[in-house]
Amino acid sequence: MNLLKALAAPVAAGLIALPTAASACDANFTLYNKTALPIIQVFVSPSDHGTWSLENFLGDDTIDPQASYDIDVNDAWTYNGTFDVRVDWGAGIHSDSYGVPLCDRDTLVVDPDGTIRSH
Numbered sequence: 853m854n855l856l857k858a859l860a861a862p863v864a865a866g867l868i869a870l871p872t873a874a875s876a877c878d879a880n881f882t883l884y885n886k887t888a889l890p891i892i893q894v895f896v897s898p899s900d901h902g903t904w905s906l907e908n909f910l911g912d913d914t915i916d917p918q919a920s921y922d923i924d925v926n927d928a929w930t931y932n933g934t935f936d937v938r939v940d941w942g943a944g945i946h947s948d949s950y951g952v953p954l955c956d957r958d959t960l961v962v963d964p965d966g967t968i969r970s971h
Contacts, residue, residue, distance in 0.1 A: 877941050877955030879925040879935065883915060884961045886969070891915040891962065893940035896925050898933055925954060937968055 885891050892914050897905040915921045925935070935954045939962055940946040951957035952960070959971040 858956050863877075863930065878952040880921050880923060881925070881954055882920050883939070884920045885917055885939075886961055886963050887941070887963065887966060888917050889941045889945075890917060891921075891939050891952040892942050894921075894923060895938040895940070896923065896954075897936050899936050900933060901936075904936070904938060910924055939968060941964075 875886070880895075883894060884893075892910070893906070893908045894915075895904045896908050896909055897903065909923050910921065913921065932950045932963050937949045937960065938946055947962065947968055949960075949967040952968075952970065957970045961969050961971045963969060
């Protein structure tokens with residue numbers, strides 16, 4: 853009996869799992885700006901990349917104080933790990949959060965003190 857025939861029956865019966873391509877998590881999220889200043893840029897990168905994404909996920913938009921914005925990370929990254937998130941108010945003022953498990957979160961909040969937290 854050849855190897856292909858020997859494996860066919862257990863695979864068909866579900867007794868042997870064949871490898872599949874890794875699937876990415878849903879890393880999209882809504883960012884709430886609870887600060888008194890508009891957020892002008894948002895950067896998101898996989899934590900293990902060591903550098904910030906060159907893509908500003910707001911494009912030409914801003915997030916006004918007390919407003920929210922849906923961030924679509926899935927179009928930029930196919931990734932299952934944690935992410936680093938930077939929000940930027942301009943004039944060199946920014947806040948960073950490292951190791952954020954976006955796969956498990958739908959919402960991030962930027963508190964009045966600039967802290968980025970999961971909600």
